[in-house]
Amino acid sequence: MILNGVAIEDSFAEAFPMRATRLVITAADTRWARIAALSMTGFATSVIACGCEAGIERDLEPQETPDGRPGVAVLVFAMDLESLARQVQARVGQCVLTCPTTACFSGIDGEERIGLGKGLRFFGDGFQFSKKLGARRYWRVPVMEGEFVIEDVAGVVPAVGGGNFLILAADPGAALEAAEAAVAAMAGPGVIMPFPGGVVRSGSKIGSRYKGLVASTNDAFCPTLRGQAEASALPDEVGSVLEIVIDGLSEKAVARATAAGIRAACALGSGGGILGITAGNYGGKLGPYHFHLRELL
Amino acid sequence: MGGLTLTMRATLRLPVDMAPVLPGLLTGLGTHEIARLELQCGNRRIKLGELFEVTAGDPQRLVIRDTCPALERIGAGMESGAIAVEGDAGALLGHGMKGGSIAVAGAAGPFAGSEMSGGVIRVEGDAAGFVGAAQAGGRFGMTGGAILVGGDLGDRAGDRMRRGLILGDSAGLHTGSRMIGGTILVRGPCGALPGIAMKRGTLILGGGGGGGEGDAAPATFADNGVHELGWLALLERHLAELGLRGMLSSRRVRRLTGDLAAGGKGEILVAA
Numbered sequence: 001m002i003l004n005g006v007a008i009e010d011s012f013a014e015a016f017p018m019r020a021t022r023l024v025i026t027a028a029d030t031r032w033a034r035i036a037a038l039s040m041t042g043f044a045t046s047v048i049a050c051g052c053e054a055g056i057e058r059d060l061e062p063q064e065t066p067d068g069r070p071g072v073a074v075l076v077f078a079m080d081l082e083s084l085a086r087q088v089q090a091r092v093g094q095c096v097l098t099c100p101t102t103a104c105f106s107g108i109d110g111e112e113r114i115g116l117g118k119g120l121r122f123f124g125d126g127f128q129f130s131k132k133l134g135a136r137r138y139w140r141v142p143v144m145e146g147e148f149v150i151e152d153v154a155g156v157v158p159a160v161g162g163g164n165f166l167i168l169a170a171d172p173g174a175a176l177e178a179a180e181a182a183v184a185a186m187a188g189p190g191v192i193m194p195f196p197g198g199v200v201r202s203g204s205k206i207g208s209r210y211k212g213l214v215a216s217t218n219d220a221f222c223p224t225l226r227g228q229a230e231a232s233a234l235p236d237e238v239g240s241v242l243e244i245v246i247d248g249l250s251e252k253a254v255a256r257a258t259a260a261g262i263r264a265a266c267a268l269g270s271g272g273g274i275l276g277i278t279a280g281n282y283g284g285k286l287g288p289y290h291f292h293l294r295e296l297l
Numbered sequence: 298m299g300g301l302t303l304t305m306r307a308t309l310r311l312p313v314d315m316a317p318v319l320p321g322l323l324t325g326l327g328t329h330e331i332a333r334l335e336l337q338c339g340n341r342r343i344k345l346g347e348l349f350e351v352t353a354g355d356p357q358r359l360v361i362r363d364t365c366p367a368l369e370r371i372g373a374g375m376e377s378g379a380i381a382v383e384g385d386a387g388a389l390l391g392h393g394m395k396g397g398s399i400a401v402a403g404a405a406g407p408f409a410g411s412e413m414s415g416g417v418i419r420v421e422g423d424a425a426g427f428v429g430a431a432q433a434g435g436r437f438g439m440t441g442g443a444i445l446v447g448g449d450l451g452d453r454a455g456d457r458m459r460r461g462l463i464l465g466d467s468a469g470l471h472t473g474s475r476m477i478g479g480t481i482l483v484r485g486p487c488g489a490l491p492g493i494a495m496k497r498g499t500l501i502l503g504g505g506g507g508g509g510e511g512d513a514a515p516a517t518f519a520d521n522g523v524h525e526l527g528w529l530a531l532l533e534r535h536l537a538e539l540g541l542r543g544m545l546s547s548r549r550v551r552r553l554t555g556d557l558a559a560g561g562k563g564e565i566l567v568a569a
Contacts, residue, residue: 067530103527129564131480131499131528132441132460133535140528149528 005270013279016287020159022107026071036099052087055192085114110155117150163246163254174273178265185264190253300358303349309367311339320378323356426451495563518555
């Protein structure tokens with residue numbers, strides 16, 4: 001398949017099941033909501049070493065938030081319920097509770113739930129105040145600034161992690177331009193691209209020659225190892241490869257984002273230095289979700 | 298199809314226990330079977346058909362017309378459906394109610410919504426005290442749901458209340474007495490000694506800018522100053538979901554905590 005002169009390989013991205021939650025962080029203005037969200041989703045690029053994958057889904061208008069203030073929707077993904085609960089509590093406790101003017105709410109309903117204010121309320125040292133309004137319980141935690149309001153629990157849903165595609169480009173400049181265009185086109189409901197700016201330059205393979213290292217550089221796609229790697233996947237004209245990883249609340253959301261990203265990357269065309277699109281998989285052994293690139297398009 | 302309608306044939310003096318007349322219990326019964334239901338009236342049992350004219354309709358939308366305060370325990374123990382009372386309701390309206398909704402066009406007797414755990418009660422007129430309260434000897438008052446009174450709440454609203462919401466235009470003595478949790482909002486004047494012996498929970502006074510003698514809290518409350526509290530936005534939204542807008546004049550309130558004679562973890566918020 002050729003899209004705007006760019007070869008779409010007959011390959012598939014292999015994704016795996018995760019658990020996810022959406023948190024709504026509100027603040028006096030969008031700036032402070034984003035500061036809290038960026039802080040909370042920092043160092044959350046990969047479960048390999050971060051414990052979770054997290055990112056900003058979108059900004060929220062005041063009429064979309066529980067307390068009528070500007071907000072930000074954040075998605076957090078982890079491999080299981082326990083690690084998700086642990087990560088959310090630590091990140092909200094250190095990055096949202098501490099951030100001026102913020103409040104934090106569950107932004108999704110799910111059959112499973114994790115504690116949000118349920119554990120963080122104890123910061124109130126006995127002065128915390130519970131308010132149950134309708135079916136939802138909130139905690140008012142007194143802080144030096146005033147009160148921090150946080151919902152008791154957050155909903156958790158089954159999710160899909162590790163969707164991906166790789167942009168094969170003639171040089172690093174073209175790869176970056178295509179990746180930026182792709183990330184901009186992919187943003188939408190139910191997905192995040194958890195890596196810095198949504199882009200990964202250091203795609204990994206499983207394992208390493210060094211004991212105890214669970215992942216190492218994906219030598220098959222390193223242009224400087226074209227002649228050295230045992231099985232380089234890169235043709236001579238490829239000078240740089242960037243990857244985009246996608247986590248989504250559903251298979252459909254990941255598929256939509258992947259297709260939108262590939263189309264945007266290919267819009268630069270072969271004339272713009274984009275030579276091919278492929279995807280990372282492990283022969284179907286890693287996860288049950290397979291996103292066949294050509295079928296998505 | 299309209300709602301199943303019961304129209305009172307004559308005003309009564311003896312109390313009638315209306316607890317068996319619930320949407321859930323009437324579902325599947327024909328008008329003749331409903332008319333043959335027995336109700337306790339004073340010290341005897343009489344057929345429902347002797348007291349009410351029964352008009353067929355959807356039992357999940359029960360309408361009781363031309364009512365009087367002798368009709369007690371309307372909607373008691375109700376779990377689903379809706380009851381519209383076109384007139385006054387007697388004591389124990391919605392007592393122990395778990396779900397559904399009751400709307401009273403007139404006034405309600407004492408103990409409206411006492412010990413209820415869910416659902417919504419709306420009273421357009423006044424309530425005669427002990428709204429959402431515990432029964433004598435009861436451990437807790439209401440533990441969930443909402444009681445929205447357009448008029449006066451009477452005395453001792455929310456006595457031993459644990460969760461849920463009570464709203465009234467004004468209130469009498471000892472509002473929120475012995476309260477354990479939940480929220481009471483009195484928009485206008487409130488009688489003396491609000492929150493007396495309250496352990497936890499929130500009593501909001503003067504939300505509509507009324508202000509009464511109760512705005513001076515008991516001496517056993519500590520003044521924490523005037524603050525703008527963010528959670529009141531959540532309360533406003535909850536009230537809006539119940540169809541009530543503009544109930545709070547301001548999110549800026551004086552926060553008084555107490556009753557220090559009962560643990561001191563409750564609060565009275567007086568609109569500032």
